[in-house]
Amino acid sequence: MSMSRAAHPADVMKRTKVRYVILLLIFAITTFNYADRATLSVTGAAMRAEFGFDAIRMGYIFSAFSWAYVLSQVPAGWLLDRFGARRVYAASIFLWSLFTLLQSAIGLLGSAAAAVTALFVLRFMMGAAEAPAFPANAKVIASWFPTKERGTASAIFNSAQYFAAVVFTPLMAWLTHAFGWHHVYIVMGVAGLMLAIIWLSVMKNPADHPRVNRDELEYIEQGGGLVRGHQRERGSGSADQGSPVGWPVVKQLLTNRMLLGVYLAQYCINVLTYFFLTWFPIYLVQARHMTILQAGLVASLPAICGFTGGVLGGVLSDSLIRRGHSLTVARKAPIVGGMLLSSCIIGCNYVNTDWIVVALMSLAFFGKGIGALGWAVVADTSPKEAIGLSGSIFNMFGNVAGIVTPIVIGYLVATTGSFNGALAFVGVNALITVFSYLVIVKKIERVQLR
Numbered sequence: 234m235s236m237s238r239a240a241h242p243a244d245v246m247k248r249t250k251v252r253y254v255i256l257l258l259i260f261a262i263t264t265f266n267y268a269d270r271a272t273l274s275v276t277g278a279a280m281r282a283e284f285g286f287d288a289i290r291m292g293y294i295f296s297a298f299s300w301a302y303v304l305s306q307v308p309a310g311w312l313l314d315r316f317g318a319r320r321v322y323a324a325s326i327f328l329w330s331l332f333t334l335l336q337s338a339i340g341l342l343g344s345a346a347a348a349v350t351a352l353f354v355l356r357f358m359m360g361a362a363e364a365p366a367f368p369a370n371a372k373v374i375a376s377w378f379p380t381k382e383r384g385t386a387s388a389i390f391n392s393a394q395y396f397a398a399v400v401f402t403p404l405m406a407w408l409t410h411a412f413g414w415h416h417v418y419i420v421m422g423v424a425g426l427m428l429a430i431i432w433l434s435v436m437k438n439p440a441d442h443p444r445v446n447r448d449e450l451e452y453i454e455q456g457g458g459l460v461r462g463h464q465r466e467r468g469s470g471s472a473d474q475g476s477p478v479g480w481p482v483v484k485q486l487l488t489n490r491m492l493l494g495v496y497l498a499q500y501c502i503n504v505l506t507y508f509f510l511t512w513f514p515i516y517l518v519q520a521r522h523m524t525i526l527q528a529g530l531v532a533s534l535p536a537i538c539g540f541t542g543g544v545l546g547g548v549l550s551d552s553l554i555r556r557g558h559s560l561t562v563a564r565k566a567p568i569v570g571g572m573l574l575s576s577c578i579i580g581c582n583y584v585n586t587d588w589i590v591v592a593l594m595s596l597a598f599f600g601k602g603i604g605a606l607g608w609a610v611v612a613d614t615s616p617k618e619a620i621g622l623s624g625s626i627f628n629m630f631g632n633v634a635g636i637v638t639p640i641v642i643g644y645l646v647a648t649t650g651s652f653n654g655a656l657a658f659v660g661v662n663a664l665i666t667v668f669s670y671l672v673i674v675k676k677i678e679r680v681q682l683r
Contacts, residue, residue: 248448251439252377256386258435259370262326263393265425266366268401269333270298271510272421273356275405276414278518280352283414284345292643295511297353299635301360306632307483309364310625318369318376318621319436325369326429328362334422337415367608368624375612375620377439379456381554384563387609388547392602394506395543398536402514406528459617482619482682486626489680492614494673498568499607499631501669504662505575507638509535509598512646512655520652521587534591535598542602546571550606561677564610565670571604572666579660582653597663604666607631616682623680634662 273280273295281291312321336355339348370390378386405417439445439453439460454460486492509532517528546567553563578597581590607627615623638659645654 247446248452249444249446251442251445251449252386252453254444255373255377255436256389258432259373259390260393260396262322262428262432263366263370263390264397264400265326265421265428266329266363267394267397267510268405269329269359269421269425270363271397271402272333272336272405272417273352274511274514275402276409276417277515279409279414283340284348286345286349288647289643290349291515292639292641294349294353294356295639295643296636297356298360298363299507299632299639301357302364302632302635303360303629305361305364306368306625306629307622310368310619310622313365313368313372313621313625314619317438318372319433321365322369322436323429323433325362325365326425326432329359329366330422330425330429332356332359332362332422333418333425335418337418337422340415364625364628365621367628368621371608371611371615371624372620373436374608375615376459376461377453379453379458380560380613381456381551383457383612384550384554384606384609385544385547387612388543388550388606391605391608392540392543392547394510395536395539395598395602398509399533399540402532402536403530406514406530459620482616482622483626485682486616486619486623486680491674491677492623492627492680494669495607495610495614496627496630497673498666498669499627500634501662501666502572502601502605502607503631503634504638505578505597505601505659507635508642508655508659509539510635511639512642512652513594516652516655519646521590523587531591535594538595539598539602542571542599543605544602546603546606547609549603550609560613561675564606564613564677565674568604568606568670569667571600571602572663574600575604575663576660578663579657581656601663610677613677614679616680618682 277291277295286294309321309325332355336352336359339351339355342348342351371387374383374386374390401421405421408414408416408420437443439450439458450460513535514528514532517523517531523531549567550563553566554560575597577593577600580593584590584593608624611624611627612620641658642652642655645658646652
C-alpha cells in the first residue's frame with residue numbers, strides 16, 4: 234500500500250485500528266507460547282511419579298528448553314531481519330507446536346530412561362523453535378505502533394505469560410487429573426498448529442495490509458512506527474525483508490553500556506519468570522502440600538495479579554510520556570518500583586499460613602508485571618536496521634535465566650530439602666534488576682549504528 238494512493242472518503246472520516254487486531258493476535262500467540270513452556274511444570278509431578286526422576290534431573294529437563302532457546306537467539310534474529318516476522322514466526326509456531334505434540338508420545342518408548350531422554354530432546358527442540366517469538370513480537374510492535382503507544386502494546390503482549398497461567402494452568406491441571414498428562418501435550422500441540430495458519434492469513438506489514446487506511450498508516454508512521462520494517466524492499470509484499478546484519482553490529486550492541494544494563498536486568502527479571510514457569514506448581518504441591526488441582530487453581534491467582542500489573546505498567550509508562558516526562562523516566566520508574574515490590578517473595582520463607590504465602594506471591598508477581606517493560610525498552614532502543622537481532626540478543630541474555638534458575642533451584646531443593654533458599658535466590662535477583670536500571674543504564678535512547 235502506497236502512502237501516495239488516493240484515500241477513500243471513509244478513510245478520511247475514520248482511522249482504522251488494525252494495529253489492535255495485530256496486537257490481539259500476538260497476545261494470543263504469546264499466551265500459547267508460555268502455556269507450552271509451562272506444560273512440564275503442570276505435568277511434572279505426574280511424570281516424575283511415572284518415570285521416577287529426582288529433583289536434580291527434573292531441573293535439567295526444565296532447563297533443556299532454555300539451552301536451545303538461548304543458543305538460537307542470534308540466528309533467530311538474523312532470520313527475522315533477513316526474511317521478516319511473517320514467515321519466520323509462522324515456521325516458529327508450527328515447529329514448537331509439533332514438538333509439544335510429540336511429547337505426548339514419550340511413554341511409548343518402553344523404558345523410563347528412553348522416555349526421559351526423549352523428553353529432554355523434545356524440550357530442547359521446542360526451545361530452538363520458540364527462539365524467534367519474542368524478537369518477532371518486538372519487531373511487529375515497532376512496525377505497527379507509534380512510540381507513545383508502544384509501552385502499552387509491549388506490556389500487553391508480555392502480560393500474556395500471566396494470562397497463560399490464568400487460563401491454561403487450571404486447564405492443564407484438570408486434563409492431567411481427568412485424562413492423564415499425555416492429553417495436555419495433545420491439546421496444546423494441535424491448537425498451536427492451527428494458530429500458525431491463522432498467523433499467516435492475518436499478518437502483514439502496515440504498509441502492505443489491505444485493511445489499513447491512509448489515516449492509520451500516517452498516524453503510525455508519523456508517531457515513529459516503522460511501517461515497512463525499515464528494511465530495503467525487494468518487491469511487492471516483501472517490505473519486511475532486507476540485507477542481513479553481521480557480527481560488527483553484534484559487537485556494537487554488546488559494547489553499549491545502556492544495552493548491557495538492560496540485558497542484565499532482563500536476566501534477573503526472568504529468574505522470577507522461570508521460577509513461576511518451572512518450580513512454582515511443584516513448590517505448592519511439595520512444600521505447601523496441595524493437590525495438583527489445588528496447585529493449578531492457586532497458581533492462577535499470582536498470574537492474575539501479574540497480568541494486571543503488566544498492563545498497568547505499560548499504561549503508566551505511556552502516560553508518563555504523554556505528560557511530558559522523558560522516555561528514560563517513563564520506562565525506569567515502573568521497572569524500579571515494580572521490582573522492589575517483587576522482592577517481597579522472600580517473605581514467603583517466614584510465614585506458614587497458605588493464604589499469606591499466596592498473597593505474597595501475588596504481590597510479587599504484580600510487581601514483576603509492572604516492571605516487565607524490557608520489550609518496550611528494546612523497541613525504543615534497537616537500531617532501526619537490526620530490530621530483530623537486537624531483540625534476540627536481549628532475549629538471549631534474559632533467557633539464560635531459564636537455564637540457571639531451574640538447575641539452581643533443583644540443587645537447592647535437593648540439598649536442603651526446602652524451598653527457602655530458592656525463594657531468597659529469586660528475591661535477590663529482583664533487587665539486582667533495580668541496581669542495573671538505576672546504576673548501569675543511563676539515558677534510554679535509540680542506538681545509532683556506526
